[in-house]
Structures are given as C-alpha cells and as structure tokens.
Amino acid sequence: MKLNIQDTFNQELPADPNRNNTRRQVEGACYSFVTPKKTAKPQLVHVAEEVASMIGLSEEDTQSAAFLEVFSGNKVLEGTDPYAMCYGGHQFGHWAGQLGDGRAINLMEVVHQDLRWTLQLKGAGETPYSRSADGLAVLRSSIREHLCSEAMHHLGVPTTRSLSLILSGDQVLRDMMYDGNSAYEPGAIVCRVAPSFIRFGNFQIFAARQDSATMQRLADYTIKHFYPKIQLGNREAYVQFFEAVAQRTLKMIVHWQRVGFVHGVMNTDNLSILGLTIDYGPYGWLEGYDPDWTPNTTDRQFRRYRFGQQAEIALWNLYQLANALYPLIEDTKPLESALEAFKENYQQAYLQMMREKLGLQEALADDNGLIAKLETNLQLTETDMTIFFRNLSKVGKTSEIAEGDAFLAPVREAFYHPEELEDGVLDKWREWFGFYVARLSVETISDEERKEAMNKTNPKYVLRNYMAQLAIDAATAGDYRLVNDLYELLKKPYAEQVDQEKWFAKRPEWARDKVGCSMLSCSS
Ligand code: AMP
Numbered sequence: 099m100k101l102n103i104q105d106t107f108n109q110e111l112p113a114d115p116n117r118n119n120t121r122r123q124v125e126g127a128c129y130s131f132v133t134p135k136k137t138a139k140p141q142l143v144h145v146a147e148e149v150a151s152m153i154g155l156s157e158e159d160t161q162s163a164a165f166l167e168v169f170s171g172n173k174v175l176e177g178t179d180p181y182a183m184c185y186g187g188h189q190f191g192h193w194a195g196q197l198g199d200g201r202a203i204n205l206m207e208v209v210h211q212d213l214r215w216t217l218q219l220k221g222a223g224e225t226p227y228s229r230s231a232d233g234l235a236v237l238r239s240s241i242r243e244h245l246c247s248e249a250m251h252h253l254g255v256p257t258t259r260s261l262s263l264i265l266s267g268d269q270v271l272r273d274m275m276y277d278g279n280s281a282y283e284p285g286a287i288v289c290r291v292a293p294s295f296i297r298f299g300n301f302q303i304f305a306a307r308q309d310s311a312t313m314q315r316l317a318d319y320t321i322k323h324f325y326p327k328i329q330l331g332n333r334e335a336y337v338q339f340f341e342a343v344a345q346r347t348l349k350m351i352v353h354w355q356r357v358g359f360v361h362g363v364m365n366t367d368n369l370s371i372l373g374l375t376i377d378y379g380p381y382g383w384l385e386g387y388d389p390d391w392t393p394n395t396t397d398r399q400f401r402r403y404r405f406g407q408q409a410e411i412a413l414w415n416l417y418q419l420a421n422a423l424y425p426l427i428e429d430t431k432p433l434e435s436a437l438e439a440f441k442e443n444y445q446q447a448y449l450q451m452m453r454e455k456l457g458l459q460e461a462l463a464d465d466n467g468l469i470a471k472l473e474t475n476l477q478l479t480e481t482d483m484t485i486f487f488r489n490l491s492k493v494g495k496t497s498e499i500a501e502g503d504a505f506l507a508p509v510r511e512a513f514y515h516p517e518e519l520e521d522g523v524l525d526k527w528r529e530w531f532g533f534y535v536a537r538l539s540v541e542t543i544s545d546e547e548r549k550e551a552m553n554k555t556n557p558k559y560v561l562r563n564y565m566a567q568l569a570i571d572a573a574t575a576g577d578y579r580l581v582n583d584l585y586e587l588l589k590k591p592y593a594e595q596v597d598q599e600k601w602f603a604k605r606p607e608w609a610r611d612k613v614g615c616s617m618l619s620c621s622s
C-alpha cells in the first residue's frame with residue numbers, strides 16, 4: 099500500500115506541545131498529536147472502492163492486511179503524525195466553548211492526481227478533546243455515516259466522503275435514546291475523506307480566546323490551500339474568504355432542500371469551512387414533505403434544525419463566523435453586506451432549484467406563486483417528497499385535468515393516505531395541476547426533454563431512514579450484504595434501475611415511529 103503523503107495542517111500550523119493524551123483546554127494551537135487506540139479484532143465491513151482509487155489505492159491495496167491495520171488505527175504509517183483538531187462551537191444556539199475532535203483523528207494528507215485529501219478516522223479512541231466521552235463510535239452510526247456520505251456525493255451534494263467501514267472488535271456502551279437503558283454495541287471506525295475537515299468552530303475558538311494571531315494563521319492556511327484564488331496580504335482577503343464560505347454554504351443548503359436531506363445538528367462545529375456536508379449523526383430524509391420535520395429527538399422541542407429552517411440556520415451560523423473573523427477585518431460593513439447577500443441569493447437559488455425540480459426552463463415572475471402553492475399542497479395529506487417529484491415528470495403539456503381524480507394518476511403513489519384525497523384536497527390539487535399544465539405550455543422544450551432534465555434533478559433513490567436501519571439490523575446480525583447493496587444502489591440515484599424498484603417506495607408503516615427510522619438521538 100503506497101500513499102503519496104504530503105501533510106500540511108500539522109506542518110504549517112501551531113501544535114499543542116503536550117503529547118499526552120489527557121483531556122484539557124488547549125490554547126494557542128490548532129491541534130494536538132494523538133495516536134489512535136488499538137482495536138481488539140478489526141474486521142472490514144465495506145470499502146468504497148471509488149474513494150480508494152480517488153486517493154491512489156488499488157483494490158488489491160484495500161483488501162490487504164496493511165489497509166485493515168492503518169484504517170482501523172492499529173498501525174500509524176511511517177512518515178505520518180496523527181492529530182486531533184481544536185475547535186469550539188455554538189450548540190443549539192449557545193456557545194459551548196472548546197469542543198474539538200473528541201473522536202476523530204486525522205491520519206494524514208495525501209495528494210493524488212493533483213488533489214489533496216485528508217484521511218480522518220472517526221471512532222478511533224479518545225483525544226484531548228473527548229471531554230466526558232469515550233472517543234468511540236458504534237456500528238449503527240458508522241453505517242449511517244459511510245452510506246450517507248457516499249449517497250450524498252452521488253446525488254451531487256457537496257460532502258465529505260467515506261473510504262472504509264471497519265468493525266473494531268470492541269464493544270461500546272451506549273444509551274441510545276438517553277432513557278437509562280445502556281447497552282453494549284459493536285464498535286466501528288469509519289475513515290472519512292475530504293480536502294479538509296476545518297469547521298466554522300475552528301475559527302470561533304480563537305476568537306473566543308482573543309487569540310487573533312493564531313486565527314490569522316489558520317485563515318491564511320485555509321485560504322492558501324483551499325481558496326487559492328484569493329490573494330493574501332490585506333484585510334480584503336478575509337472579506338473575500340468570508341464571502342466565498344457563505345456562497346459555498348448556500349449552495350450546499352440548496353442541495354439539501356432539493357433532495358430532502360435534514361442534517362439534524364447544524365451546530366457551528368458541524369459546518370465545514372469548505373461548504374461540505376459534514377458529521378452525519380441524527381440526520382434524516384424527508385419522507386412525507388414536511389418543513390417542520392427533524393429526525394433529531396434531542397431537538398424535538400424547538401425543532402431548531404428542522405427541514406424548513408436549514409437556510410436560516412446556515413445564515414445564523416455565518417453570523418457567528420463573521421463575528422469570529424471580525425478581528426482580521428475590523429469593519430462590519432463588508433461582513434454585513436455578505437450576510438445580506440446570502441438572504442437574497444438564497445431566495446434566488448432556491449427558486450431556480452425548485453424551477454428545475456418542476457422542469458421549468460423559462461423563468462417567469464409567477465413561478466414563486468406556483469411553487470408556494472405546491473409546497474402548501476404537499477402538506478395537505480402526507481405526501482412522499484421523492485416519489486412525488488420523480489413522478490411529476492410524467493405530467494405533460496397535454497395532460498388532462500378534468501373532473502374526478504384521474505389527473506392524479508402519475509403521482510398517486512406518493513400519497514400515504516389516498517383515502518384522504520377527497521373534496522377540498524382533491525380540488526386544491528386539481529387547481530394546482532391546472533396551473534402547472536398551463537405553465538408547461540409556455541415551455542419550448544418537449545415533454546420528453548423535460549422529463550430527462552427533471553430525472554437528473556429529482557432522485558429516484560435516496561437513503562430512506564428505514565433503509566439504513568434495515569442495513570444496520572442485518573449487519574448487527576453479521577450480514578453485510580445490504581450495506582453493499584445499498585451502497586451500489588445509491589451510486590446511481592437518478593437512474594431507473596428497474597430491478598431495484600422495491601426501494602422506490604414509501605416508508606413502510608412499521609418504520610413510522612421506529613427508533614433509528616424516524617427518531618434518532620445524538621448518541622452514536
Ligand atoms: P457532534 O455535535 O455530535 O458532532 O459532537 C459534538 C462534540 O462532541 C464534538 O467535539 C465531538 O468530537 C464530541 N463527541 C461526540 N461523541 C463523542 C464520543 N463518543 N467521544 C468523544 N467525543 C465525542
């Protein structure tokens with residue numbers, strides 16, 4: 099196994115001089131060196147071969163004993179110096195002080211085909227930032243992270259990737275629903291891959307400690323390596339940096355809204371400075387279209403991180419980042435304008451994204467109204483978001499919107515309670531489809547062309563919450579086939595895959611209120 103190792107983060111930025119793995123406050127440093135914990139009996143569950151080849155590993159490499167040793171954390175590769183990053187963050191709206199990589203350990207950076215990748219283990223043991231926790235991760239949450247990272251990538255959503263999923267052979271104690279019922283679960287380790295894992299919180303921690311010098315070093319490092327178009331040397335560089343982060347964050351959120359992804363824990367320590375989806379914990383996928391939905395039971399009361407509020411929360415988090423970067427800029431105006439721009443640009447980008455979901459290539463002033471009415475109608479009765487939009491492409495310029503309910507045939511499969519489609523509800527849908535078909539007649543493209551375009555933006559297959567749970571249940575019983583099958587399925591989320599139709603279906607009733615399917619906690 100040969101990797102082209104070229105570390106920069108732990109070479110160019112200040113390190114914590116203390117190499118002991120004791121929990122502590124770390125000041126004036128961006129990270130602490132730490133060695134991953136040895137595992138009892140590592141066992142490979144799944145490798146994303148595509149990610150392996152992206153970092154320069156062959157299939158032979160990934161099946162080797164060395165691979166298992168390195169990516170379970172048992173062996174530190176020569177020429178590498180693993181470390182945990184120091185960061186802070188706002189959790190659920192409150193400043194939480196130092197957090198840091200409590201169970202993530204960055205192994206190394208590799209450069210392959212001119213691209214830089216950081217390889218990071220999650221669940222490889224405690225670090226100086228572990229606070230009161232054990233630094234470990236369990237199989238269920240690791241399957242969720244591994245599969246979802248890759249599914250998101252193939253959906254076209256900016257995200258961290260996942261190379262491997264390895265059972266540690268150790269048992270890990272978790273109180274899954276925080277209700278006093280602790281139990282041992284199989285431990286696992288995922289190797290995440292991204293250009294960098296720097297978060298908003300990496301900057302915030304230095305602002306909180308009034309350590310502008312270290313923050314400036316981190317900002318310069320981030321700009322130099324990841325925003326190379328920005329010219330360093332004056333304050334304007336940091337303004338441009340902030341604007342670029344805001345733009346990338348905006349793009350990411352629009353994608354989340356497009357595919358129905360709810361992150362679940364949008365704390366500032368879980369927002370990537372590169373606009374990548376990061377930290378797959380109690381995330382979920384909209385089944386019934388419901389802007390108020392959140393999968394995270396820890397957030398059940400206030401629903402801060404609900405589907406319909408993700409853009410506002412991103413903006414709130416950007417405010418915190420702006421506050422953190424202020425000492426490097428010392429002028430609030432350009433930061434305020436960037437935040438203002440986010441609001442406007444988001445409206446525009448969201449509108450454009452929804453037009454694409456509806457297959458509209460022309461931009462008409464009234465489209466906002468058409469979209470708003472659709473969003474209202476989707477909530478009249480429980481309506482599956484993925485199935486509705488995918489099947490909407492079957493409606494065309496000459497579709498008849500007559501009396502009765504025949505006009506709903508193309509999307510009928512999306513309704514969880516077809517018996518509720520009567521009188522008022524049916525009339526509202528009839529009205530909307532009437533508008534929609536009339537609107538389609540303005541389009542110059544053919545129905546066929548539109549269908550093709552829509553099927554590239556409205557996925558057929560997403561990692562529905564119960565699907566991940568089925569893979570977890572099987573894997574817990576020692577059968578990893580479904581992990582692999584779902585990984586393969588979700589590599590082509592926009593393709594028809596006729597032999598996989600069973601996954602193009604509404605959530606089964608048994609999964610409605612099942613833990614892991616609709617209810618997830620932060621315990622992982
Ligand atoms: P989260 O919001 O789940 O991303 O995590 C918040 C903080 O808790 C981060 O600093 C994590 O590194 C840390 N953390 C979460 N789970 C563990 C664990 N099992 N052991 C150590 N630290 C953890």
Ligand code: MG
Nearest residue numbers: 367368376377
């Ligand atoms: Mg986190």
